[in-house]
Amino acid sequence: MKKEIVIGIDIGGTNTDFAFVDKKGTCYLKNNIRTDKYPDIDTFLDELCLELKKGITALKKEFSTVSIGIGAPNGNFYTGNIQFAPNLKWKGCIPLVKMVEERMSLPVVLTNDANAAAYGEMIYGAAKGMKDFIVITLGTGLGSGIVINGEMVYGHDGFAGELGHTTVIPNGRACGCGKKGCLETYASASGIVRTMHEILNMRKEDSLLRKKDLNKLTSQEIYIAAKKGDMLALEAFEITGEYIGMKLADAVAFSSPEAIILFGGLAKAGNYILNPVKKYMEQNLLSIYKNKVKLVLSDINNENAAVLGAAALGWEYLNKK
Numbered sequence: 001m002k003k004e005i006v007i008g009i010d011i012g013g014t015n016t017d018f019a020f021v022d023k024k025g026t027c028y029l030k031n032n033i034r035t036d037k038y039p040d041i042d043t044f045l046d047e048l049c050l051e052l053k054k055g056i057t058a059l060k061k062e063f064s065t066v067s068i069g070i071g072a073p074n075g076n077f078y079t080g081n082i083q084f085a086p087n088l089k090w091k092g093c094i095p096l097v098k099m100v101e102e103r104m105s106l107p108v109v110l111t112n113d114a115n116a117a118a119y120g121e122m123i124y125g126a127a128k129g130m131k132d133f134i135v136i137t138l139g140t141g142l143g144s145g146i147v148i149n150g151e152m153v154y155g156h157d158g159f160a161g162e163l164g165h166t167t168v169i170p171n172g173r174a175c176g177c178g179k180k181g182c183l184e185t186y187a188s189a190s191g192i193v194r195t196m197h198e199i200l201n202m203r204k205e206d207s208l209l210r211k212k213d214l215n216k217l218t219s220q221e222i223y224i225a226a227k228k229g230d231m232l233a234l235e236a237f238e239i240t241g242e243y244i245g246m247k248l249a250d251a252v253a254f255s256s257p258e259a260i261i262l263f264g265g266l267a268k269a270g271n272y273i274l275n276p277v278k279k280y281m282e283q284n285l286l287s288i289y290k291n292k293v294k295l296v297l298s299d300i301n302n303e304n305a306a307v308l309g310a311a312a313l314g315w316e317y318l319n320k321k
Contacts, residue, residue, distance in 0.1 A: 002063055003062065003063050004022075004023070004063070004066045005022050005028070005059065005065055005066065006020070006066060006067045006069060006311050007019070007021075007052055007065060007067070007068040007069070007106075007311070007314065008021050008069050008307035008308060008310035008312075008313075009048075009068065009071070009307065009310050010070075010071050010072075010113065010306035010307050010309070011070065011071070011072035011073070011113075012087075012306075013036065013073070013087040014034070014035055014036055015032045015033070015034060015035055016032060016035045016044075017030070017031075017307050018032065018052065018307060019307040019311070020059055020063065022063075023315065025124040025304075025311075027304050028055075029055045029058065029059065030307065031051060033047055033048060035089075036089060038089075040090065041090045041096075042099075044090075046103070049103040049104055052068075065106065066314075066318060067106060067108070067318050068104060068107070068108045069109055069110075069116070069313035069315070069316075069317065070097075070110045070313075071111060071112065071115070071117070071310040071313065072085070072088075072110060073085040073087050073088060074112060075096070075110040075111050075112045075113070076157075077154050077158050078154065078157070080097025080098060080108070080109075081096060081110075086176045086177070087140070087141075096110055097109070097110050107318075107321075111152075113137065113306070113309075114135065114136075114143025114145045115154075115161065115313075116306070116309035116313050117145055117264075117305070117309045118135040118147055119313045119316055120300055120306075120309030120312045121135050121261050121263070122312065123312040125261070125298055125299055126259070126261050126296050126297075126299045127147070131147070131149055131258075132147065133147050133257045133258055133259045133260065134146050134147070134248075134251055134261070135147075135260075135261045135263050136163070136261070136262050136263065136264075137263045137264040138187070138188055138189065138263070138264040138267050138273070139189055139264040139266070140189055141164055141176075141184040142164030142183055142187050142191075143161075144161045144162070144163040146161045163247060164182060164183050164184035164187075165177050165184065166182070166183055167181045167182065168181060168186055168243050169181040172185065172186070187243045187244040187247070188266060189218075189219040189264075189266045191243075192236055192266065193222070195236045195240060196232070197214060197217070199236055199239075200232065205231065205232060207225070207230055208228060209221065209225050209233060219265065222236055222237070223268070223269045226269070226272050227272070237269065241275070241276025241280060242280045243280075244273075244277045244280070245277045245280025245281035245282075245283070246280055246281075246284050248260055249280075249281050249283075252285060252293055253285075253289070259293065259294035259295070261297070263298040263300075264298075267297055274295065274297060281293075
């Protein structure tokens with residue numbers, strides 16, 4: 001008897017990763033195509049689905065492909081649409097689930113990338129066995145997947161959980177969403193770069209980063225400088241951790257999670273980001289929550305994390321069906 005397998009797809013602004021994933025989280029035929037190469041959604045999906053069908057054929061002797069889970073920016077679980085995603089070339093409202101189902105003749109389920117990460121942590125990662133937790137994705141922006149009593153929080157319209165677009169500094173930095181002062185403009189890979197620019201412009205102390213082309217500065221370079229003891233780079237992590245910690249204290253107040261899990265590129269900085277986040281979260285928590293909420297890093301293999309999250313969504317969909 002053939003084993004069941006699902007396809008996990010992570011659609012990003014630059015690349016789209018996909019893999020065939022079994023119930024244990026083993027990935028087969030992991031591959032990717034360029035998202036930004038295709039001028040329209042139909043051409044993109046034609047190419048993607050061609051690759052997926054090749055994979056189904058290659059695995060058909062051993063596996064039966066039973067569903068597709070997709071994580072994408074502004075992916076709406078309720079409608080199956082990608083709605084006005086600022087980081088994708090295809091604008092407006094895209095009926096992605098319908099378009100993929102027509103091409104693949106398989107059940108398809110969609111959510112945003114942060115919620116997909118939360119499903120991945122719940123099934124394969126640090127939140128295994130938990131019913132109440134929050135996953136914070138620290139990438140180019142800041143996303144959040146909130147699980148309460150074992151259920152993902154979607155709200156009435158499918159867009160609940162946008163902690164990255166709560167205000168941390170009134171009338172602060174301009175955000176791609178159109179608001180000012182959003183958390184993600186301070187607490188993300190791009191946010192810490194903006195903070196580092198400000199520190200270097202305001203301060204006169206020596207820094208390893210003054211030798212860099214600041215127009216091309218990355219969060220990875222700030223992390224490397226911090227590891228070498230660069231005081232201004234360490235200050236950038238302290239400031240970033242303070243903003244995240246403050247807003248996580250607010251999130252704890254409305255959801256009382258067992259754990260908060262940090263996921264994504266900036267989370268790879270480990271204790272350089274984890275320690276200040278923990279410090280400022282505890283400082284801002286109500287006394288009834290202090291020292292109760294675990295703050296941990298994702299323990300999913302970073303190379304497969306995004307597609308595992310999308311695949312976990314596919315498995316969860318099948319379980320509920």
